[in-house]
Amino acid sequence: MVEADGAVPAAVSGGAQDDPPVVVGVGQVADAVRAGLGAPEASPVDPGGWPDGARRLVVVAPAGEFGAPTARTDAEQRARLALLGRRAGEAAVAAGIEHVVAVTSAAVHGATPGRDVIDDDDPVVRDEGPGFAGDLVAFEDALGEALGAVPLAVVRPAVVVGPGVDTVLTRHFEAPRLLTVRGGGRTWQLVHVEDVVSAVRVALDRGLVGGLTAGPLRDGEPDALDSETVAAAAGMRTVQLPPATAFGAAERLHRVGVLPSPANDLAFVVHPWSVSARRLHDAGWSPAWSGAAALEVLLAEVRGRVGVGGRRFGGRDAAAIGAAGAAVAVLGTAAVWRQARSRRP
Structure with missing residues (x-):
């Protein structure tokens, strides 16, 4: 486990900087980490195919990524991710790995109205x-339990953006309007995938262990952009809904398959969850991309696409949604939900 009685050592000795790590995982971020570290593709199950003498392992879990393998139900998806962690941990122990770095998301700390800046601890x-x-x-949890005493660091980035990165969070910017909720006070801390790679490299080379939030800073504070600044840069208008309306509609529409993401995912696009990145910055990590520069990359990625709640639309559907605006798009899908209910036996 990463947390043990609230005490997490800062590092382990003997970082093997000259030995290329093994990188396992699927998805856009995993591919970027693998390419950035010059590591070959490896199986999370069979360490027999790992390079001889490998001492370090990086495990990347897909954080709400589209294109990564998904299960038919929410429960099966959770079991799939837990199985990935357990198998990777067991393989690491069997191969004699001495240091593991996992990549997940700072979303594991939660997002709520008025959320304080997330610290590593x-x-x-x-x-x-x-x-x-x-x-x-x-x-x-599954990875930590399987690793036992093997030193583990968990890099938990803020919202990851970059070429090819397609997640439930980045698709929020494909909507005709930027959705906000009353009392949300959303700020956006964006971290470029190249900086995630460099964070992993620092964790490996410095032998860091424990939780490591990752995000750009400005004057020692999270380099986060408010919703108005983001909307202006994107050329979007904001639309504000009561929380009960937004979350209630999202829950019902996910239940009948209209929206691909559960209602809980909505919290991470309407509530703040900026991070301090304290340990990584203290260890010498310095992101190359500012929040504003990362936003430009994100907007270039989503330009020309139209979607609502993670569901993309094309052709006449896209034109209709664009004309109606996000409020009508979100609330109007209630008609789809009612039709789905009426078709049930």
């Missing part, structure tokens, strides 16, 4: 219902 939320954050907690 803050607890994770283990009572979440369906959603990618709870899946990642299950992954972290």
